[in-house]
Amino acid sequence: MNQKGLKLAYFFAVLNAVIIGFSFLFTKMALENAHPLDTLTYRFAASFAVMSIPVAFGWVKLNYRGKPLYKALMLAIMYPLGFFTLQAFGLLHATSAEGGILYAFTPVVTMVLASVFLKEATTLLQKLSIFTSVFGVVFIFIMKGSSIDFSNLTGIFLLFLTCVVFAGYSVLARSLSKYYSPAEISYLMLGIGFATFLVVSLASHTTAGTLDRFFTPLASGTFIMSVLYLGVVASLVTTLAANYILSKIEASKMSVFTNLSTVVSMAAGALFLGEEITVYHLIGSVLIIAGVIGTNRLGRKKAVERMVRAERADHAEVR
Template sequence: MSALKKWQTYLVLVFIMMVWGFNVPALKTLVTAFTPVTITSLRIFTAGITVFIILGIMKKIRIPTRRESLFIISGGLLNVVSHHYFLSVGLTQTTSTNGGLILGTGPLLTALLASILLRNRPTVIKVIGFILGGIGVSIIVLSGGEGLGNLNSGDLMVFISIFSQALSFIIISRAAKTLDPRLLTGYMLVFGSVILFIIGMVKEPGGLSNLGHASAGIWVLFFASAMLATALGHMLYNHSIGQLGAAETSIFLNLNTFFSLIGAALFLGEKITSYHLLGLLFIILGVICGAGTLEELILKRKKQRFYTKQQKHHM
């Protein structure tokens, strides 16, 4: 991969992280303006249809096998239904700032679950990362506007949301061996949105009747969130993993948390406290150590030094 192409991928990732970060306060606005589960199901269905339109133009659509369908169902229940249900409900009970910071633990949780479920024995650096990330999350979920307070149920729901998504990544990594991750994403979004819609009809009987009361600006936000953040964002991120590798790509997820903080302050006027910044610092350190990023950088340095010594020896 050329240096120019690598930098182009880096710029794309920065753009995605900005969109995803700003999407957290956008979601907070949407779940406040509408009934949370119903509007989330419609947003994800719109995203799924957008993915299929793009893949249709690319001629990448095919019918999944029976085994792949099981991955779609299990991945959809975790990645879409559980993740988005608890996120939408959780954001109605906590701040966008707390939500964005807790979502920032995604790569850390994914690395931890991979170590447990795939029996990848964690190294000392990864264990340190898990501990640092745990400290960061603890600081955030225990912090109130003026100091440390009680655990918020909304924070807990957002944590369950990101835990479900992290667990789904283990399933997705296995499914991606035979099914294009972008097509897998499309199927999961459509399947999951239908299940969410049914849950919304049960829990929010008047959900659809509330849709007509929203302003044009809210609907612009809805389609931007669905088509740009959820559909295009996930497709570009999955493509970037293929270009750079999971470890190098995960570094950029730290920016997601940073942009969600900026977005919450700019668009919702939420206060960023010293506890949020301290928690963010611990999460970033935890992700770098726990996701294997630091180890990969150390390994690259060692290899470069070895090759340099070999070249000097042969001169």
């Protein structure tokens, strides 16, 4: 058991939550200058271009030969393609608050899928911890006066599907970690995301006769800064980190960290946008953090024993 690798995975999980929490700020700034689809295109262009540099110089080795490529393609279809497409269309029919509430249920969906497809077992206390974290997010939104309007069934259904595809990504990436390095999975995901969003965005502008608007945002320094953060930090770094995390810890444990981003985004809003922090924000944050800690600490001994048995089984297969 590599304890150093495990500690690094937890560090990356917290770092991911911080990065995603701040990404809401930069997304708001980027969308002031560009269409959502153009923003996604530039975002993945930045991430793919930066990762292509070490690949081109041979600093990062990639080898897809003899590996289950169709599963990696399925992974890219789930995330980023499926996730961002469903999110964009879902938010056309529903509010961002409804999106936030529904996205909070991702750890629950991940726990269910991980138990079915990966046979990941969670204790009763871990299940309660996951629900505590989810309740913390929902509690904050409800106290802010947000709720789910079931007349927006199309938007709600699409936003719920974002939970399913992200959970599916977490489960599939966990299983693919046996065959691919984090860099190999990430490069494929980012490349497919960039190519797809570029084609769709250009086709959309060409059809509408607005191709010149595709390049207009590049005149804004704020847009460029936002896209660099979203592309290089919030896409490239988090994708590499997430794929590394899923090679070390269970999908159900990693997914609960996504709710930490709610705490970070509130803190970022208070620091940089002057948004108010109330008592219910603090109560919700405590519930979220307690849920994350509980999910990853309770039943840890059993999880370590399972990982040791799995590693021994892998070594036995190699022999």
